[in-house]
Amino acid sequence: MSHTLKNKVKITSRVNRIIGQLEAFKKGIEAGDECYQNVNLLSSCRGAINGLLLEVIEDHIREHIVDSETKKLAAESGEELIDVLKSFIK
Amino acid sequence: MSHTLKNKVKITSRVNRIIGQLEAFKKGIEAGDECYQNVNLLSSCRGAINGLLLEVIEDHIREHIVDSETKKLAAESGEELIDVLKSFIK
Amino acid sequence: MSHTLKNKVKITSRVNRIIGQLEAFKKGIEAGDECYQNVNLLSSCRGAINGLLLEVIEDHIREHIVDSETKKLAAESGEELIDVLKSFIK
């Protein structure tokens, strides 16, 4: 199962914004901007990625675990979610 | 003070890789790929951004706090670091 | 629904270990140990709490979302999980 069209547009525009932030960070590094500005910009990108990841995980929980067609599919999606959470709750 | 040229090239190529991962994630969303693949891809981006942020913070500690020219500059860079850490140790 | 007895014993002993680490950290602070040792000890506690949290969340996903008796209960537990994730994916 994949994402609904409405969600797709929303997610895509958030990704574009994050790519824009990363481009700005890159320009700042190349231009020799103050280190602190660069660190701060990258820290914002990190926050934006976290927010996006959370949203994609929310969709996964609602659509692929709670609303799955069979218990077996729910269990598979549940284990997938656990794997993802393991990779960043450290 | 800003980053050395060698570091700049290294940082820039890492940013480009992360942008490439985000583009792949976007394509996956648009193509309707399996949710889990997308979540995993975005989780990798998150890890890559964290690694890059850590590296930029390391430079900041070594070059702008430890090796600062005056105590006053060290103190300013120290407070900047604390602000950044506050934004993501939550 | 709550945790199985076997899980309870395992979780309880992990909590006791973390409390032991926090007591050691407190003694280190009171004894005036090297700051670095203390920071390191507290950073280990943090890792241990994260590991425990992950385990409790895994139980929650498997027992209360995937294996819930009704779709309504699964949905409630799913929203609870999302709330928890929101509190620390920042």
Next chain:
Amino acid sequence: MSHTLKNKVKITSRVNRIIGQLEAFKKGIEAGDECYQNVNLLSSCRGAINGLLLEVIEDHIREHIVDSETKKLAAESGEELIDVLKSFIK
């Protein structure tokens, strides 16, 4: 170098509060309270440990890096900080 007395008292009382939260979590697990309540309680402990860790790191930056007596000591403390940050920015 170690922490000032005033800071010690403050840190100690925060540790005691966190231990209290962990004891409450343990009681909740033993009593078979709702999973969600337990997850939430543990998530609060995690937040409290993060806040404390941040404070100890702030002291480390200000007292042991910025205000260190020699450049050599500042460099050592800087590397210690980088090691700690590496352990949890993942």
